[in-house]
Amino acid sequence: MSELLKAVEAPVNPNIPQLFPGDTVSVHVKIKEGNRERIQEFKGTVLYMHDNGTNSTFTVRRVASNGVGVERTFLLRSPRIDKVVVERHNVVRRARMYFLRGRTGKSARLKQKFN
Amino acid sequence: MFKGLIGKKIGMTQIFDDAGAAVPVTLIEAGPCYVTQVRTPEKEGYASVQLGFVEIKPKRLTGGQLGHLKRNNLPPLRFLREFRSESADLKEGDKVDVSAFAVGERVDIQGTSKGKGFQGGVRRYHFRGGPKTHGQSDRHRAPGSRSSGTTPGRVYKGSRGAGHMGDDQITAQNLKVVLVDTERNLLGVCGSVPGARGNLVLIREARKQ
Numbered sequence: 001m002s003e004l005l006k007a008v009e010a011p012v013n014p015n016i017p018q019l020f021p022g023d024t025v026s027v028h029v030k031i032k033e034g035n036r037e038r039i040q041e042f043k044g045t046v047l048y049m050h051d052n053g054t055n056s057t058f059t060v061r062r063v064a065s066n067g068v069g070v071e072r073t074f075l076l077r078s079p080r081i082d083k084v085v086v087e088r089h090n091v092v093r094r095a096r097m098y099f100l101r102g103r104t105g106k107s108a109r110l111k112q113k114f115n
Numbered sequence: 116m117f118k119g120l121i122g123k124k125i126g127m128t129q130i131f132d133d134a135g136a137a138v139p140v141t142l143i144e145a146g147p148c149y150v151t152q153v154r155t156p157e158k159e160g161y162a163s164v165q166l167g168f169v170e171i172k173p174k175r176l177t178g179g180q181l182g183h184l185k186r187n188n189l190p191p192l193r194f195l196r197e198f199r200s201e202s203a204d205l206k207e208g209d210k211v212d213v214s215a216f217a218v219g220e221r222v223d224i225q226g227t228s229k230g231k232g233f234q235g236g237v238r239r240y241h242f243r244g245g246p247k248t249h250g251q252s253d254r255h256r257a258p259g260s261r262s263s264g265t266t267p268g269r270v271y272k273g274s275r276g277a278g279h280m281g282d283d284q285i286t287a288q289n290l291k292v293v294l295v296d297t298e299r300n301l302l303g304v305c306g307s308v309p310g311a312r313g314n315l316v317l318i319r320e321a322r323k324q
Contacts, residue, residue, distance in 0.1 A: 002312075004301060005128050005142055008294060030135070054129055055137075080135035 009054040015083035021046050022092030028082040039082050048096040089113040118215050118320040119198035120145045121168035126312045138305055145302040147212040149189050150205045163199045167192030213295050213302050220292045221321035226309035230282035240275045285309035289321045
């Protein structure tokens with residue numbers, strides 16, 4: 001790819017650590033309401049990472065009230081992301097955690113990975 | 116003020132604007148260009164500015180081309196293009212670069228679209244083709260009828276059909292400037308620009324703002 005293209009693309013956000021599929025994370029997103037800016041937390045499991053340079057994304061799934069699953073995709077280099085906190089790494093064997101979609105409660109648990 | 120530049124398409128990417136939204140951007144390496152000639156209504160019958168772009172070795176140009184540039188002590192330039200302009204605030208030998216444009220302005224970008232070769236009517240004009248089933252054979256991408264019958268007994272000129280597609284002069288209008296980098300001579304516009312990477316493009320102030 002052209003060096004000139006790379007020169008204008010957004011740099012990697014230093015407040016986002018290396019994420020892995022299956023991680024339990026809390027994403028702090030900047031939200032603008034009128035003139036005020038506040039930070040909203042979105043806590044859930046990383047379903048999958050999409051590695052595509054400046055267009056890299058990661059998708060987080062959380063189960064909201066009434067057992068409704070909510071999936072949100074974030075741009076990895078977006079300036080709207082304040083920071084990402086990895087609460088725990090989990091033992092997973094696949095890159096895409098689609099199987100979590102059909103599960104709730106006990107069967108949706110993942111085993112914690114200790115280093 | 117005169118606003119025009121010759122540039123080279125670099126490619127597309129995305130950047131984030133002030134609000135944090137991702138914007139699709141085409142990067143253009145624009146200028147620096149030299150004013151090689153200023154045409155006036157008195158002398159040539161119309162007003163325009165001729166710009167030159169890309170310095171090259173003198174042996175790549177013919178004697179006449181070198182002489183044309185030498186009048187204003189300009190280096191050998193590969194591309195010369197004309198821009199219509201009534202407001203001639205430039206003189207021959209001047210240098211113009213991306214600082215003529217500012218973020219938020221609208222520009223028209225003219226280029227040559229990618230050549231597609233000889234294409235059928237389905238691809239070239241979005242003809243629907245024939246039915247896929249019900250006993251059809253060899254009619255799936257056929258154009259159907261081209262014209263009337265015995266009267267007029269011919270196909271009207273300009274009728275749509277198969278033929279050469281692409282490699283046309285296309286102008287993308289009203290593109291928003293989202294990035295100006297005078298250090299690297301870069302211009303970024305929101306959206307796509309005709310042609311392949313490396314194509315020569317002409318940048319003008321938008322006509323329909």
